[in-house]
Amino acid sequence: MRKPTKEIQLTSYDELLGINESESSAQGKVVEVPLDELHSFKNHPFQVNDDEEMDDLVESIRQHGVLNPGIVRPRPEGGYEIISGHRRKRGSELAGLSTLPVLIQEYSDDEAVIIMVNANIQRENILPSEKAFAYKMKMEALRHQGMKDSKGEDTAELVGKKAGDSGRKVQRYIRLTELLPELLERVDQKKLNFISAVSLSYLTKEEQEWVVQCITEKRVSISGKAAEELKKYSAEKKLTRLAVELALCKEKKESRKLSFSEERVNRYFPAEYSKEQMEEVICRLLEEWSKNEIPSK
Structure with missing residues (x-):
């Protein structure tokens, strides 16, 4: 594994990620890391698409560079796991850069999950599926830590706090993962x-x-x-x-809202047919008709 080379100044956004200021300054510095040494977070729930928003990010990177560094942690097998910065890495690739400024930190699995979700959950245009799996991952991480806040809020309330969702809404989102x-x-x-x-x-x-x-x-x-x-x-x-x-x-x-006269219905159905049976037959015929499987007359 190559060592990072170039140190740059950190643009502060620790509050957004839930990182203690003294902790971050003590643990690591922002450095330039080669893109091929940066690996996606395991089961990362947020999509990275080459869409119009990515085009805007690429243009911004070309003009101004990467304004906010990513956050990574060392991997036992070499390289670094991205906690925050997947879109910035892709944008840097498309902009023709070879490195990404990152803050290297030592985080446990649960800490990494919480920071990863907090860094992404307030983005615009998050899909329901992304939020569902992100909330599930954060819920499990907080439960492992046995966390409750000073107000005694339960885990679901804590999970949704960053995005302004209630505990009940969080539980509903997590249901979508089923x-x-x-x-x-x-x-x-x-x-x-x-x-x-x-x-x-x-x-x-x-x-x-x-x-x-x-x-x-x-x-x-x-x-x-x-x-x-x-x-x-x-x-x-x-x-x-x-x-x-x-x-x-x-x-x-x-x-x-279809309706048929009794005389017209009786013309096509046996007398012993119940109303429910007739409705079912009509329903099936309409479905076949809509698929052009029978001619309209």
Whole structure:
């Protein structure tokens, strides 16, 4: 492992990261470290995308350099693990730089997690999935430390304090980590609302698979009412693939507000058919029609 070479002045932002000033000055200095010696934090929950925001960061780095140094810790196998600075590293790569200014510190796993989350959680445009896994990691780290603040707030309250979220909101975000990736992606894409997603997180993985298949094949959306109904049936061990399909298909059918005269309905259905059976048949026909599987006449 090569030694860092060039020392530069630290721009103070310790308060944001929760680092004690005397502790930081005693433990390390800001130095330039080669980019190929910097490695991502294990299970880093925040995405680093080559998007418009990255383009802005690259342009800023080209004009002014990296204004705030990253924070890293030494790795037993060599090099350094990035605690804060993943986007700055990528921006430096795209700007053609070979090093990144960093503060090298010795942190335990739990300390590193807390600082990593605190450094990122107040960023704009954080995805629900990012916040969910970040809160989960910070929750586990704080529990390992047995931490409570001076006001006696519980761990969930402490986790959300930096971002201004209540303990209850934190718990709901953490529930999202129980979703299948396909459902969590829909939350990020705003195709599935937050409250509905939290309800679906209580379904088993197999039950969630049924939901994914239904919304993909039937092209239905999930309302809070439907998600809560699925959660209820799951808790009662009564949820089946058919029940998922009926609940979501019913939502779509009702949203269309279709109505048929009794005379017209009786023309196409046997007399022994119940209202529920007729509704189910109509629902299935509408789904097939919407996929152009049957001609419209």
